[in-house]
Each structure stands twice: as structure tokens, then as C-alpha cells.
Amino acid sequence: MAESPIDNASTPSGTEPAAGRRRSPVTREAVLRAALGIIDRDGVDGMSMRRLADAVGRDPMVIYRHVSNKAAVLDGVAEIVFEQLSVDAGAPDWTSQLRVVARDFRRLALDHPKVVPLLVTRPLATPLGLRSQAVLRPLEDMLALLMRAGFSGADALHVYRAFFGFLFGHVLNELQEVVENPEETDGVLRLGLYRLPISEFPLLRELAPVLDAYDGTAELERGLDILLTGLAANLSNGDPHRG
Structure with a gap:
């Protein structure tokens, strides 16, 4: 087994050699946290098992004891981010709780923008029963919340x-x-819409100021207004025997 840079580090005279020092044991969580740091900086394509081993300060074979391959690392990174998302299944107002979850998810996405593709795709690459509990917990708790509110399963x-x-x-x-x-300062110029023939894309050109004034927070809240209002209406008008 090849030695890591830490194992080969020189030490001042009279101190214990680096290879003989007691080091903190490598854990799966430490490996995944290191992978998250790499992806946050350099994206998914910048994450390799060699870089991950260097970040942890161990030989790559040590890393493979905790994660079998890169796909397992990517699944694990999605898992530790999803662990930060919680749904209060006992909340008295299901629409208010979903707003809280939506805002929390957006915050996580903005904190880890380069991880977002993993959050969207990695769980879907694994059969439901094989996904980690951290990924499944929001689903279980949200189902409980909604069924308590009166939705069928x-x-x-x-x-x-x-x-x-x-x-x-x-x-x-x-x-x-x-x-x-x-x-x-002009929306058409900021967005590059001047490149589009106005005869073919009149509405996009006309809406340039609105497109340019995009506000993620306001857009999220407006989308939730539309979505949750429709869902609440569906619940109040629903057939109790449906589903």
C-alpha cells in the first residue's frame, strides 16, 4: 500500500515520526464531508477518488474501505445534504410547513449550488428501498403530515x-x-435578448424588464402560492373515497 503524504511527512528532531503518530480514524462521514468540500469548490467533475484521498490525507485504499466507488461518494454527498432537510410531520398547518420546507431546501441549494444536480438525480438512480434513510425521511414525514391533514395516501x-x-x-x-x-441597465441588453429577431420572439423581448428583475425569493413564494392554493382546493373538494 502506498504511503500518503502525511505518512511521509518529516518531523523536527526529537519528535515522534509522522507515520507513528496516532491520527484520528477515518470515518465514512469524514470522507463524505471532504467530498462535499471538493464538489462545493470544483463541481462534480472535479471530484476524483485520488483528490478525495488527498483531502482526507490517506492512501486511496483507505477511502475504499468506506465508499466502494465514486458513485457511492456522490450518493453519500446527496445524503449528507438531505440530512439537513427536515419535515415536521406533526405541524398543525400543512401548507405553512411546506413553505418552511421549501425555504429550507432553497437555502441548502444556494449554500451548495454545485451539489444541486446530485440532489435532483442521485436518489432517482437508486431503487426506493435501497436509498438511505436520510433521503427517505423527508418523504416519510411529508406523507405523514399530508395524511394527517386529510389527504389519502x-x-x-x-x-x-x-x-x-x-x-x-x-x-x-x-x-x-x-x-x-x-x-x-437595459434588460434586453443585459440578457442578450437583442440577438433574437423581434419578429419571431416579440414576447420575450417585451418581457425583458420582468425577466431581468428575477428575484429568487419572490419567485419561490409566488410559485408556492399557486401550488399550495391548488392543492388545498383539491383537498377541500376531494372525494374521500378517491385513491
């Missing part, structure tokens, strides 16, 4: 899918808002 699942589909779409859209000319 089937409808609660539909609400969960619609809700997180909206959240995933929102954060991906917000994180990809890029302007072409930040110094310009």
Missing part, C-alpha cells in the same frame, strides 16, 4: 411529487440565471 404521494418537482425546477432555474452584460 395516494394523493399525499402525488402532492409530494408535485411539491418536490416544483422545488427542483425552481432551484435549477434560479441557479442558472445568467446575464450576458452585467454592466448594462
Whole structure:
């Protein structure tokens, strides 16, 4: 087994050699936290098992004792971010609780923008029963919240899918808002819409000021207003035997 840079480190005379010092044991959580740091800085493509081993300060074979391959690392990174998202299944107002969850998810996405693609795709790459408890916990608790509110099990699942589909779409859209000319004050110029023939894209050109004034917080709240109002109406008008 190759030695790590830490194992080969020189030490001042009279001190214990680095290879003989007691070091903190490597844990799966420490490996995943190091991977999260790499992805936060350099994106998913910047994360390799060699870089991960260097970040942890161990030989790559030590890393493989905790995560079998890069795919397992990516799953684990999504897991430790999802661990920070909680749903209060006992909340008295289900719509208010979903607003809290939505705001928390957006905050996590903005804290870890380069991890967002993993949050959207990695759980779906694993059969439901094989996903980690951290990934499944929001689903279980949200189903409990909604069923307590009066939704059938089937409808609660539909609400969960619609809700997180909206959240995933929102954060991906917000994180990809890029302007072409930040110094310009005119929306058409800032967004590069002047490149589009006005005869073919009159509405996009007309809405340039609105597009340019994009506000992620306001957009999230407006989307939640539309979504939750519709879901609440569906619940109040629903057939209790449906589902």
C-alpha cells in the first residue's frame, strides 16, 4: 500500500515520526464531508477518488474501505445534504410547513449550488428501498403530515411529487440565471435578448424588464402560492373515497 503524504511527512528532531503518530480514524462521514468540500469548490467533475484521498490525507485504499466507488461518494454527498432537510410531520398547518420546507431546501441549494444536480438525480438512480434513510425521511414525514391533514395516501404521494418537482425546477432555474452584460441597465441588453429577431420572439423581448428583475425569493413564494392554493382546493373538494 502506498504511503500518503502525511505518512511521509518529516518531523523536527526529537519528535515522534509522522507515520507513528496516532491520527484520528477515518470515518465514512469524514470522507463524505471532504467530498462535499471538493464538489462545493470544483463541481462534480472535479471530484476524483485520488483528490478525495488527498483531502482526507490517506492512501486511496483507505477511502475504499468506506465508499466502494465514486458513485457511492456522490450518493453519500446527496445524503449528507438531505440530512439537513427536515419535515415536521406533526405541524398543525400543512401548507405553512411546506413553505418552511421549501425555504429550507432553497437555502441548502444556494449554500451548495454545485451539489444541486446530485440532489435532483442521485436518489432517482437508486431503487426506493435501497436509498438511505436520510433521503427517505423527508418523504416519510411529508406523507405523514399530508395524511394527517386529510389527504389519502395516494394523493399525499402525488402532492409530494408535485411539491418536490416544483422545488427542483425552481432551484435549477434560479441557479442558472445568467446575464450576458452585467454592466448594462437595459434588460434586453443585459440578457442578450437583442440577438433574437423581434419578429419571431416579440414576447420575450417585451418581457425583458420582468425577466431581468428575477428575484429568487419572490419567485419561490409566488410559485408556492399557486401550488399550495391548488392543492388545498383539491383537498377541500376531494372525494374521500378517491385513491
